[in-house]
Amino acid sequence: MQVLMGQLLIGLINGAFFAVMSLGLAVIFGMLNIVHFAHGAMYMLGAFAAWMGLTYLGINYWASLLLAPLVVGALGVLIERLLLSRLYKLDPLYGLLMTFGLALLLEGLFRRFYGVSGQNYPMPPELSGGRNLGFMFLPNYRAWVIVASLTVCFATWFLIEKTRLGAYLRAGTENAKLLQAFGVNVPLLVTLTYAYGVGMAALAGVLAAPIYQVSSMMGSNIIIFVFAVVVIGGMGSILGSILTGLGLGLLQGLTKVFYPEASQAVIFLIMALVLLVRPAGLFGKEA
Amino acid sequence: MKPRSLAVHLSGALLSLLAGVAFANDKPPAKPATPTPPKAATLSDEVIKVGVLTDFSGVYSDLSGQGSLIAAQLAVDEATGGTGKLLGKKVELVSADHQNKADIAASKARTWFDVEKVDAIFDLTNSATALAVQELGKEKGKVVIVTGAGSTALTGKSCSPTGIHWMYDTYSLATGTGAALLKEGGDSWYFLTADYAFGHALESDTSAVIKAQGGKVLGTSRHPLNTNDFSSYLLKAQASGAKILGLANAGGDLINSVKQAKEFGLVDSGQRLAGLLVFITDIHSLGLETTQGMYLTEGFYWDLDDKSRAWSKSFFERAKKQPTMTHAGVYSSLYNYLKAIEATGTDDAGTVIKHLRTLTINDPVIRNGKLREDGRLVHDMYLLQVKKPSESKKPWDYYSVKQTIPGEQAVKSLALSECPLIKK
Numbered sequence: 001m002q003v004l005m006g007q008l009l010i011g012l013i014n015g016a017f018f019a020v021m022s023l024g025l026a027v028i029f030g031m032l033n034i035v036h037f038a039h040g041a042m043y044m045l046g047a048f049a050a051w052m053g054l055t056y057l058g059i060n061y062w063a064s065l066l067l068a069p070l071v072v073g074a075l076g077v078l079i080e081r082l083l084l085s086r087l088y089k090l091d092p093l094y095g096l097l098m099t100f101g102l103a104l105l106l107e108g109l110f111r112r113f114y115g116v117s118g119q120n121y122p123m124p125p126e127l128s129g130g131r132n133l134g135f136m137f138l139p140n141y142r143a144w145v146i147v148a149s150l151t152v153c154f155a156t157w158f159l160i161e162k163t164r165l166g167a168y169l170r171a172g173t174e175n176a177k178l179l180q181a182f183g184v185n186v187p188l189l190v191t192l193t194y195a196y197g198v199g200m201a202a203l204a205g206v207l208a209a210p211i212y213q214v215s216s217m218m219g220s221n222i223i224i225f226v227f228a229v230v231v232i233g234g235m236g237s238i239l240g241s242i243l244t245g246l247g248l249g250l251l252q253g254l255t256k257v258f259y260p261e262a263s264q265a266v267i268f269l270i271m272a273l274v275l276l277v278r279p280a281g282l283f284g285k286e287a
Numbered sequence: 288m289k290p291r292s293l294a295v296h297l298s299g300a301l302l303s304l305l306a307g308v309a310f311a312n313d314k315p316p317a318k319p320a321t322p323t324p325p326k327a328a329t330l331s332d333e334v335i336k337v338g339v340l341t342d343f344s345g346v347y348s349d350l351s352g353q354g355s356l357i358a359a360q361l362a363v364d365e366a367t368g369g370t371g372k373l374l375g376k377k378v379e380l381v382s383a384d385h386q387n388k389a390d391i392a393a394s395k396a397r398t399w400f401d402v403e404k405v406d407a408i409f410d411l412t413n414s415a416t417a418l419a420v421q422e423l424g425k426e427k428g429k430v431v432i433v434t435g436a437g438s439t440a441l442t443g444k445s446c447s448p449t450g451i452h453w454m455y456d457t458y459s460l461a462t463g464t465g466a467a468l469l470k471e472g473g474d475s476w477y478f479l480t481a482d483y484a485f486g487h488a489l490e491s492d493t494s495a496v497i498k499a500q501g502g503k504v505l506g507t508s509r510h511p512l513n514t515n516d517f518s519s520y521l522l523k524a525q526a527s528g529a530k531i532l533g534l535a536n537a538g539g540d541l542i543n544s545v546k547q548a549k550e551f552g553l554v555d556s557g558q559r560l561a562g563l564l565v566f567i568t569d570i571h572s573l574g575l576e577t578t579q580g581m582y583l584t585e586g587f588y589w590d591l592d593d594k595s596r597a598w599s600k601s602f603f604e605r606a607k608k609q610p611t612m613t614h615a616g617v618y619s620s621l622y623n624y625l626k627a628i629e630a631t632g633t634d635d636a637g638t639v640i641k642h643l644r645t646l647t648i649n650d651p652v653i654r655n656g657k658l659r660e661d662g663r664l665v666h667d668m669y670l671l672q673v674k675k676p677s678e679s680k681k682p683w684d685y686y687s688v689k690q691t692i693p694g695e696q697a698v699k700s701l702a703l704s705e706c707p708l709i710k711k
Contacts, residue, residue, distance in 0.1 A: 010522065213542045213572065
C-alpha cells in the first residue's frame with residue numbers, strides 16, 4: 001500500500017510534466033494547425049538557456065524561470081514569421097517536416113558543442129532536501145514542480161476559455177478569415193500563440209533542468225510520449241491534454257508497481273486503443 | 288564485374304545514400320583495388336589501412352566518437368615515428384559512424400573489407416555492433432579489435448581467431464566493483480538494470496559474485512533504455528533497505544539515475560551507489576558533488592602514473608578533454624597492432640595475432656597485458672573511488688585508486704570458457 005501511494009504521487013508529478021508539454025503542443029496545433037515536432041527541441045533549448053544563463057552570466061534559477069521562456073519565445077516569433085508562416089497554405093505535412101528538420105538541426109548543433117553526456121544544473125538551494133511523508137521521501141523540488149506545472153496549466157486554460165483574448169483565439173481556430181474581417185490582427189495572434197506554446201516548452205525545460213541532465217538529447221527522449229498524450233487527449237483540446245497528461249502519469253506510476261518493463265509500452269497501448277475506439281481522442285471533437 | 292562484387296558495390300552505394308550525414312566522417316572511397324604484383328614484402332597491398340568504426344553521434348559519442356579518432360591518430364603518429372609510413376607503405380586511417388546499429392556496422396565493415404581493403408577495424412563501442420563486425424572479421428580473416436564494448440560473448444561463445452577484446456568486459460567490471468563492496472560490508476544489493484542484453488549481463492555477472500561470497504540480492508528494477516525518470520525505481524530501491532544500489536546501466540540512463548538517487552536522498556540515508564559501467568566523461572558531466580564516494584572499475588585512468596599522464600597530456604592537447612578507457616584502448620590496440628606488422632613484416636591477420644600472443648604488453652595504457660587464446664587481452668584493472676570535491680586538486684582529478692586488480696582475477700577463467708577455440 002505504501003509503495004502504491006508513493007508510486008501514484010510520483011506518477012502525478014510526471015503527469016504534471018506531460019501536461020505542460022502537451023498543453024503547448026495542443027495550443028499550437030489548435031491555432032496554427034501544425035504538428036509541432038520541434039517541441040522537444042524547444043524544451044531542450046529552455047533547459048540550455050537556464051544552464052547558459054547560470055554558467056556564463058550568473059543568472060539564478062528563479063530569474064531563469066521567467067527569462068528562458070521569454071528568450072525561447074522570442075526565438076519562436078522569428079521561427080514563426082520567417083519559416084512557418086510560409087507553410088499555412090500547404091498541406092499540414094509540410095509543417096510537420098519543417099519542424100522535424102528544425103528539431104534535428106537544433107539538436108545537432110547542441111550536440112556538436114556540448115556533447116551528449118550533458119551538463120549538470122545544480123538544484124536551487126531553496127528547494128534542495130526533502131521531507132518524509134511516512135509512505136515516501138518527497139524531495140522538495142518535486143513538490144515544487146507539481147505546484148508550478150499545475151498553476152501554469154490552469155492559468156493557460158483560464159486564459160483561453162475565460163478571457164476575451166482567449167475568445168479571439170478560439171474564434172481564430174474556428175474561422176480565421178471571418179475573425180480578420182472583424183478587424184482582429186490574426187497573423188499577430190498566430191505569432192503570439194506560437195511564441196506562447198514554445199515558451200511553455202521552455203518553461204518545462206527549466207523545471208526539468210535540476211532533475212535531469214541538461215543534454216542535447218533530452219527533448220527527443222520526451223517528445224514521443226508527449227505526442228502520445230496529445231493524440232489520446234484529442235489534438236488541439238486544451239483541457240484534454242491537461243487531464244490526459246495527469247491521467248497517463250498516474251497510469252504509468254501504477255504500471256511501474258505491477259510490471260515495470262511495460263511502463264513505456266502502456267502509454268502506446270492506450271494510444272492504440274483510443275485511436276481504434278475514438279479516433280478524435282478522448283476529449284477531441286469528431287471532425 | 289562478377290555478380291557478387293556488383294552487389295557489394297550497389298549495397299555500398301545505397302548505404303551511403305541512405306546514411307547521408309552519418310558518414311560525413313568518411314574518407315572518399317578508395318579506387319577499386321587492382322591486383323597487386325607479388326613483392327618482396329608480404330603486405331597485401333600498397334597501404335596499411337585501419338578503420339575506426341564507432342558511435343560518432345549517439346549516446347556513446349562522448350566516451351568514444353571523435354576522441355577515438357584522435358587516439359587512433361596518436362597511435363599512427365607514434366608507431367610510424369611521425370612519417371605516416373610503415374615498412375615503406377603508407378598508413379591510412381578511416382572512420383565511420385555505426386549509429387549504434389548492428390546492421391549498419393556490418394555493412395560498413397563489409398564495404399571496408401571487400402572494397403576499400405581495410406586491414407583491421409577498431410573501437411566498436413556497443414556490443415551489438417562489436418559482435419556483428421567480429422563475426423564478419425572471422426569470415427574474412429581480418430583483425431577486429433574491440434575496445435568500446437563490454438559483452439563477454441565476444442570472447443565466449445562468439446569468440447573469433449581474428450578478434451581481440453582489448454579493454455574490459457562486463458565480468459571484469461562486475462567482479463572488481465562487486466567484490467570490493469562486499470569486502471566493505473555491502474552484502475545486500477538492489478539492482479537498477481537497463482532492460483536489454485548488456486544490462487542483464489552486468490546484473491547477472493555481478494549477482495553471481497555477490498551470491499558466491501555470501502551476499503544477498505534483495506530486488507531488481509528493470510527500466511527501458513533511455514528512461515528519463517527513475518523516481519519510481521528509486522523509491523522501490525529505498526524501500527528494499529539494500530545497502531548497495533547497483534547501477535547496471537550506462538550513458539544517459541546512468542547519469543540520470545545517479546542524479547535522482549541523490550535527489551531522493553538515497554545517498555544521504557546511507558545507501559551506497561555502485562556504478563557497474565562508468566566512464567570518466569559521466570563523472571565529469573555529473574560533477575563530484577553528486578558522485579562522491581561512488582565505486583567503479585576501469586581498465587585505465589589518466590592519472591595512474593607518469594606514463595599514463597604523459598600520454599593523456601598529448602591526447603588532452605588535441606581533444607580538450609581527458610581520455611576515457613575506450614579512447615585509451617583504441618590508442619593502445621592500434622599502436623600494438625602496427626608495431627606487430629612492423630615486427631612480422633606482414634599484415635596477415637593470423638601472423639599478426641600470433642605475434643601479439645608472444646608479447647607482454649606494457650604501454651602508457653595497458654599494464655601486464657597478455658593475449659589469451661580466446662582473444663581476451665588479460666591486463667591489470669583498477670578499482671577506483673570518486674573523490675570528494677575537497678580532495679580534487681586539479682581539473683579532471685576525480686578518482687583515487689583503491690586497488691590494482693591483477694589481470695587473472697579480472698577475467699573469467701579459461702576453464703569456464705564457452706569459446707569453441709579453447710580445447711578442453
